[in-house]
């Protein structure tokens with residue numbers, strides 16, 4: 564079953580964050596009711612950060628924190644206290660403000676000297692948590708993703724090696740234009756999720772959103788095009804500015 568693409572157009576960025584927060588609450592509550600736990604992979608970026616801030620402010624009393632387990636879809640190759648750390652951003656915006664136990668939070672060990680070793684270690688953490696057999700992929704209840712103006716998502720940047728990875732869960736990915744390594748979930752992990760939700764806001768994303776949702780360019784040039792959950796939902800939360808170049812722009 565291919566992913567059902569669910570394009571949710573919101574007017575303002577705040578409306579987008581509110582709609583996404585409501586979806587997180589719905590999915591978390593449903594997952595805990597059905598399976599006793601909710602597994603989520605967070606994204607870096609300013610758009611996801613706004614969502615985390617809203618959840619911390621509004622949902623700290625309504626979410627089943629003891630049954631919620633936090634991972635990261637990608638991380639910069641920096642220690643957790645670094646200003647660029649996605650873990651630090653999520654901790655400051657959300658995790659430090661809600662009643663979640665440290666044992667429910669699984670940061671990427673990005674302080675490790677070698678990015679590939681950090682990726683290997685994180686892969687083992689994910690395999691152990693989900694009890695995966697060789698060749699199996701984790702099925703996250705929700706993976707949150709942002710999208711860069713170049714169409715990258717997580718740390719899957721255009722024409723980088725990680726796009727070709729079909730068996731590993733987590734890899735180190737050298738990003739030439741950043742002159743830096745990133746640590747990222749691979750596409751098979753993103754596409755194994757029950758639900759993937761993109762958060763795309765702002766005029767600077769309008770051209771790439773059109774390319775990703777409606778353009779015919781090779782997907783390697785716009786990696787977000789490669790995110791198609793094989794048995795799950797794909798939701799795009801977009802605001803009016805980001806949707807302004809879509810052919811059916813409202």
Ligand code: 6PG
Nearest residue numbers: 607608609610709710711716717
């Ligand atoms: C990261 C993110 C990255 C981010 C996009 C969008 O580590 O930076 O994983 O994929 O989500 O670059 O970021 P903005 O929402 O800030 O544009």
